[in-house]
Amino acid sequence: MNWPVYHIFKREMQRLARQKSARNLYLIIPVIVFILLGLIYYKGALREVPIAVYDNDNSTLSRAYIKSLEASPSLNVTYYIASKDKLENVFVSNNVEGIFYIPKDFHNDVLKSIPTQIKIYTNSTNIVFGNLLYKSAQEVTQLLSAGVVVKNIAPLGINPDKIRGTVMPIAINTKVLANPQYNYVYYLLPGLATVLIQMILFFAASRAFNNEWKQDTYTDLFTTANGSVVTMLLGKYLAHLVFGLSLCGFLFAIVFPIFSIPIYGDIGSLLVLMLLFLTVNIALGFGISLLFKDEIIALDVAIFYNSPAFVFSGFTFPIWAMPWFNRWYAEVIPYTHFLTGFLKIYQLNTPFRFIIPELQKLSIFLCIAVIIIIIGLIINRKHIFLQPKMSTI
Amino acid sequence: MNLKLIWQLLKKEATQIYNDHSILLALLAAPLLYFALMGSTYFNKDEENVSVGIVDLDNSHSSRAFLNKINATQKVDITHTYLDLNEAKNGLYRFDVQGLIHIPSGFENKLKAHESTPIGLILNNSKFLSSNDINKSVNLVAMDYAVESRENFFKSKEINPSLAAKKAQPIIAQIHAVYNPANNYGNFLLPALFILILHQTLLIGLSESVALDRKNNLIPFIFNDAPLSFLNYFFGKTGFYFLLYAAYTILTFFVIFPIFDLPLNNSMFTLITVSFLFFIATIFYGWFISSFFKSQARAMEVMAFTSYPVFLITGITWSFKDMPLVIQFMSNLIPLKPYFSFLKKETIMGVESNLYSNEIVHLLLLLLLGYVAVLLRFYYLKKQLLNRNVEVA
Numbered sequence: 001m002n003w004p005v006y007h008i009f010k011r012e013m014q015r016l017a018r019q020k021s022a023r024n025l026y027l028i029i030p031v032i033v034f035i036l037l038g039l040i041y042y043k044g045a046l047r048e049v050p051i052a053v054y055d056n057d058n059s060t061l062s063r064a065y066i067k068s069l070e071a072s073p074s075l076n077v078t079y080y081i082a083s084k085d086k087l088e089n090v091f092v093s094n095n096v097e098g099i100f101y102i103p104k105d106f107h108n109d110v111l112k113s114i115p116t117q118i119k120i121y122t123n124s125t126n127i128v129f130g131n132l133l134y135k136s137a138q139e140v141t142q143l144l145s146a147g148v149v150v151k152n153i154a155p156l157g158i159n160p161d162k163i164r165g166t167v168m169p170i171a172i173n174t175k176v177l178a179n180p181q182y183n184y185v186y187y188l189l190p191g192l193a194t195v196l197i198q199m200i201l202f203f204a205a206s207r208a209f210n211n212e213w214k215q216d217t218y219t220d221l222f223t224t225a226n227g228s229v230v231t232m233l234l235g236k237y238l239a240h241l242v243f244g245l246s247l248c249g250f251l252f253a254i255v256f257p258i259f260s261i262p263i264y265g266d267i268g269s270l271l272v273l274m275l276l277f278l279t280v281n282i283a284l285g286f287g288i289s290l291l292f293k294d295e296i297i298a299l300d301v302a303i304f305y306n307s308p309a310f311v312f313s314g315f316t317f318p319i320w321a322m323p324w325f326n327r328w329y330a331e332v333i334p335y336t337h338f339l340t341g342f343l344k345i346y347q348l349n350t351p352f353r354f355i356i357p358e359l360q361k362l363s364i365f366l367c368i369a370v371i372i373i374i375i376g377l378i379i380n381r382k383h384i385f386l387q388p389k390m391s392t393i
Numbered sequence: 394m395n396l397k398l399i400w401q402l403l404k405k406e407a408t409q410i411y412n413d414h415s416i417l418l419a420l421l422a423a424p425l426l427y428f429a430l431m432g433s434t435y436f437n438k439d440e441e442n443v444s445v446g447i448v449d450l451d452n453s454h455s456s457r458a459f460l461n462k463i464n465a466t467q468k469v470d471i472t473h474t475y476l477d478l479n480e481a482k483n484g485l486y487r488f489d490v491q492g493l494i495h496i497p498s499g500f501e502n503k504l505k506a507h508e509s510t511p512i513g514l515i516l517n518n519s520k521f522l523s524s525n526d527i528n529k530s531v532n533l534v535a536m537d538y539a540v541e542s543r544e545n546f547f548k549s550k551e552i553n554p555s556l557a558a559k560k561a562q563p564i565i566a567q568i569h570a571v572y573n574p575a576n577n578y579g580n581f582l583l584p585a586l587f588i589l590i591l592h593q594t595l596l597i598g599l600s601e602s603v604a605l606d607r608k609n610n611l612i613p614f615i616f617n618d619a620p621l622s623f624l625n626y627f628f629g630k631t632g633f634y635f636l637l638y639a640a641y642t643i644l645t646f647f648v649i650f651p652i653f654d655l656p657l658n659n660s661m662f663t664l665i666t667v668s669f670l671f672f673i674a675t676i677f678y679g680w681f682i683s684s685f686f687k688s689q690a691r692a693m694e695v696m697a698f699t700s701y702p703v704f705l706i707t708g709i710t711w712s713f714k715d716m717p718l719v720i721q722f723m724s725n726l727i728p729l730k731p732y733f734s735f736l737k738k739e740t741i742m743g744v745e746s747n748l749y750s751n752e753i754v755h756l757l758l759l760l761l762l763g764y765v766a767v768l769l770r771f772y773y774l775k776k777q778l779l780n781r782n783v784e785v786a
Binding site for chain 1: 508532535
């Protein structure tokens with residue numbers, strides 16, 4: 001064992017444990033935020049979205065339609081609109097997300113083969129509700145419509161075996177991979193938590209060296225490392241890695257089970273990906289820390305670079321739909337590439353070889369981090385490579 | 394109130410902001426940069442041409458026609474053709490495609506024989522938006538086939554084409570996405586995102602400044618400077634922030650919203666007035682929280698990590714009533730919650746004023762709560778200082 005590395009590692013572990021900032025970053029923030037995010041989405045999937053119905057027909061068929069709406073697990077009829085209600089206020093005054101309007105003569109028109117339209121208004125200020133209502137409204141209406149068609153074609157003479165093929169010729173067998181439950185906890189919590197891990201590590205690492213200068217402890221660090229920058233970097237890296245891995249352990253071994261989030265993929269592959277991801281962020285943070293002697297500037301850079309990582313990652317809005325500059329920016333954030341690899345393993349359970357492209361891209365980030373570290377070492381060489389006299393003080 | 398003193402404090406604060414590059418960056422550069430960077434991400438507002446792969450084992454005229462129809466939809470772009478499901482699965486694993494359409498052999502024969510013709514749709518649901526769009530497009534095309542098939546059946550029974558068309562689809566769901574006609578992601582997220590950017594940069598900038606005051610013992614110094622009343626101190630300290638964010642509010646609603654073609658449906662006067670109240674409440678909250686920090690860096694770090702939780706806890710992306718009660722309670726204590734609700738109702742939905750009066754009352758109550766909290770904290774710090782001075786004397 002290279003003992004100076006161990007000494008630096010031990011020193012850094014103790015330094016981080018003593019620092020209020022590191023305690024906030026590595027302990028308090030993740031515990032509060034991860035649990036909070038899980039609690040927000042703890043129900044997983046949306047069920048029984050409140051809707052209002054205006055039955056202007058009040059017929060057997062309209063009531064059958066309303067019963068179908070009530071039977072849908074996604075919908076819950078909470079309000080029946082009366083003629084005095086102002087339609088434009090119903091959303092807000094009755095806390096509903098959708099309005100189903102059944103027209104007058106609905107039943108008669110169906111009997112007379114006059115196409116009739118059920119008007120559905122969705123409150124699409126929140127597209128989560130908008131999309132769910134669209135899907136449910138289509139399903140319920142198409143089912144009823146198909147039922148009417150079946151009743152109409154039966155008396156005309158048709159082979160019973162052909163009814164289904166005539167009414168719905170193409171049957172779509174949908175197989176949903178990666179989160180077939182459409183569960184929002186499974187979807188959002190892992191993504192948000194991992195982006196926070198990136199930010200935490202980056203922020204903490206971006207103060208690894210400049211904080212030593214600020215606290216006047218750099219000479220001690222230099223002496224402990226026997227004047228070797230590589231030893232300093234390695235020792236500090238291992239300490240931050242331990243904290244980073246602890247965060248991952250907390251996420252995967254505690255938070256995931258609490259919220260019943262499954263990991264479909266291979267843990268070994270996940271570990272390799274996480275290790276490289278953590279390493280890249282620590283190294284980039286170190287680079288910033290060596291480049292900017294003022295830790296506040298370093299932190300500013302870290303915040304500015306990392307804050308948009310989730311938005312740019314393509315997780316909730318695809319990268320290909322962004323303008324070219326944003327697409328480019330997305331590419332220069334390691335989280336974007338980590339996320340792709342992470343989703344491949346964690347949700348799609350892909351074999352290891354499929355995350356090699358992401359590992360390669362993260363390795364490029366590691367090389368860039370090394371270059372930034374070297375530039376930082378050159379720029380601040382006077383503060384880093386202390387003269388023998390200085391180092392012995 | 395001593396206006397001269399307030400003016401002096403205001404100038405002192407402006408000088409501090411001007412001289413501190415980090416605060417300057419948070420308050421002056423970050424809002425505009427994030428508006429441009431994050432706002433432009435959703436400039437196209439919606440995704441198009443989601444990449445889809447196909448495995449066409451039938452390779453017939455009918456299967457090609459079906460796939461061409463799917464490819465002609467706005468949302469789907471068939472980018473990859475695979476020879477078998479294994480190869481296709483690899484494409485899905487590589488994230489080359491977001492979904493797969495599998496057409497088995499015998500597709501055309503079954504279709505012509507009016508038999509139910511199953512096809513496979515495999516969706517990568519690790520990102521909900523793309524998965525939903527593919528599902529929707531494929532189902533719509535299948536529905537077109539159903540209508541055509543029914544129509545042909547009725548025609549074959551010597552029913553005139555016009556009546557056959559009517560009989561083919563007796564009930565239609567006409568869905569209107571109200572307040573966001575294209576049901577797109579940009580209109581859903583951007584208004585809240587712009588406000589969040591202002592909220593977070595204000596919190597970060599203010600917290601840095603207050604933490605700096607506490608670190609440099611400037612708050613006690615201000616107390617000593619003159620027998621200031623609370624209001625003199627508070628107006629002087631935070632007046633600059635209010636004026637700056639009042640200007641940002643006007644910029645946001647008069648320039649940024651029109652650039653991104655976001656709706657502004659109701660009284661601009663009400664919107665601006667309530668926005669000012671919101672920022673005053675945020676300043677109270679920001680000062681109170683940051684008065685517990687004595688380190689600028691720690692204040693920055695902690696505030697940077699509040700972005701995601703405060704945004705998501707407001708229920709802007711999820712159903713508020715489906716969150717645990719404790720989370721709902723916490724959310725109701727944050728000024729963003731009633732403000733987002735007000736913004737949605739007043740500006741996006743354009744409903745009558747009595748329908749958002751609760752949100753204004755809620756915001757006023759939080760403003761009062763913030764005021765009381767700041768007042769108590771202020772007198773606590775003052776008392777602490779006086780006690781310390783007595784001890785020193």
